[in-house]
Amino acid sequence: MKHVNVALFVVHIGCPHRCSFCDQRSITRVAHKVTPEDVHSAVETALASLDGETASEGEIAFFGGSFTMIDREYMMSLLDAAYSYVKNGVFRGIRISTRPDGITEEICEILKSRGVTSVELGAQSLDDRVLKLNERGHTAKQVEDACRMLESHGFETGLQMMTGLYGSSDEDSIETARKIIALSPATVRIYPTVVIEGTKLYELMRSGEFVPKGIEETVDLCAKLIPMFENAGIKVIRVGLHSDGDTSKFAAGAFHPALRELCEGRIYRDAALRELNNMTPGKYILSVGPGQRSKMTGQKKANLSFLRDRGYDCEVAQEEGLTKYEIKVRKKDAS
Numbered sequence: 001m002k003h004v005n006v007a008l009f010v011v012h013i014g015c016p017h018r019c020s021f022c023d024q025r026s027i028t029r030v031a032h033k034v035t036p037e038d039v040h041s042a043v044e045t046a047l048a049s050l051d052g053e054t055a056s057e058g059e060i061a062f063f064g065g066s067f068t069m070i071d072r073e074y075m076m077s078l079l080d081a082a083y084s085y086v087k088n089g090v091f092r093g094i095r096i097s098t099r100p101d102g103i104t105e106e107i108c109e110i111l112k113s114r115g116v117t118s119v120e121l122g123a124q125s126l127d128d129r130v131l132k133l134n135e136r137g138h139t140a141k142q143v144e145d146a147c148r149m150l151e152s153h154g155f156e157t158g159l160q161m162m163t164g165l166y167g168s169s170d171e172d173s174i175e176t177a178r179k180i181i182a183l184s185p186a187t188v189r190i191y192p193t194v195v196i197e198g199t200k201l202y203e204l205m206r207s208g209e210f211v212p213k214g215i216e217e218t219v220d221l222c223a224k225l226i227p228m229f230e231n232a233g234i235k236v237i238r239v240g241l242h243s244d245g246d247t248s249k250f251a252a253g254a255f256h257p258a259l260r261e262l263c264e265g266r267i268y269r270d271a272a273l274r275e276l277n278n279m280t281p282g283k284y285i286l287s288v289g290p291g292q293r294s295k296m297t298g299q300k301k302a303n304l305s306f307l308r309d310r311g312y313d314c315e316v317a318q319e320e321g322l323t324k325y326e327i328k329v330r331k332k333d334a335s
């Protein structure tokens with residue numbers, strides 16, 4: 001059985017706000033209003049790629065915008081189109097993303113009746129001051145209430161958080177992560193702020209009021225956030241803004257096509273340094289689990305250079321049985 005997901009972007013429609021950082025058209029380059037026909041055609045295209053295998057582990061996802069706040073008739077038409085593939089068992093369920101204030105008891109009932117299984121909420125921050133500064137138009141309490149409502153209706157819940165927002169410090173982001181963990185969602189997406197032309201953040205940056213965080217400091221922060229979530233059993237399903245390749249409107253901030261890899265490399269680097277700090281400078285072998293070698297080495301061997309500058313000349317080896325982020329350190333000339 002092949003695993004296939006279908007994603008459709010419902011851009012901006014339904015958003016009662018224009019958040020300080022958001023210009024979804026730049027991100028997705030979709031100006032077109034998704035129709036039920038688009039749903040059918042995207043699903044049929046995905047199914048055609050399966051060569052007759054079933055897709056029943058997959059989901060049909062409506063991302064972007066504020067799905068539950070769009071015109072009700074339009075929302076139902078999209079859900080009905082997707083639900084026809086869930087009803088007959090071709091797909092496992094439907095995933096939507098929306099704003100926390102777009103969740104009510106009535107909406108939960110509707111989503112449930114139409115085969116929605118997962119709901120992602122754009123929380124972005126759980127600090128009311130940061131939410132207000134970035135014109136989110138909802139409070140932290142609304143995020144918490146929405147999570148509880150979704151949980152009581154049996155949805156798998158995902159939360160999206162941002163780092164580096166206007167008026168937000170690393171400590172604020174860590175505190176938001178702690179509050180998210182307390183809500184125990186199944187998944188989290190971490191979106192470090194990218195300044196997009198035409199947004200309020202762009203204007204604030206130009207006036208000097210907002211200084212966006214760069215890649216280095218973002219990687220440092222996310223290397224703390226990812227283990228916080230993973231250690232709490234929350235799956236981090238994305239780190240960094242997704243782009244279809246056109247980044248011409250990305251004016252500043254933490255955009256990197258392999259941001260997650262950089263963050264995971266930083267986790268390995270810091271863990272290795274912690275181990276090596278107890279040892280005398282010299283040559284060492286750092287063993288990591290299967291598939292983790294490039295993360296320990298770092299992009300362009302940056303982690304090895306970093307350790308070498310501190311007196312530790314390291315080689316990386318792979319060893320079965322080691323878990324993610326686990327490192328076994330041994331002196332090179334030791335047997």
Ligand code: SF4
Nearest residue numbers: 015017018019022065
């Ligand atoms: S609610 Fe979401 S889609 Fe709407 S403006 Fe804010 S970030 Fe963008």
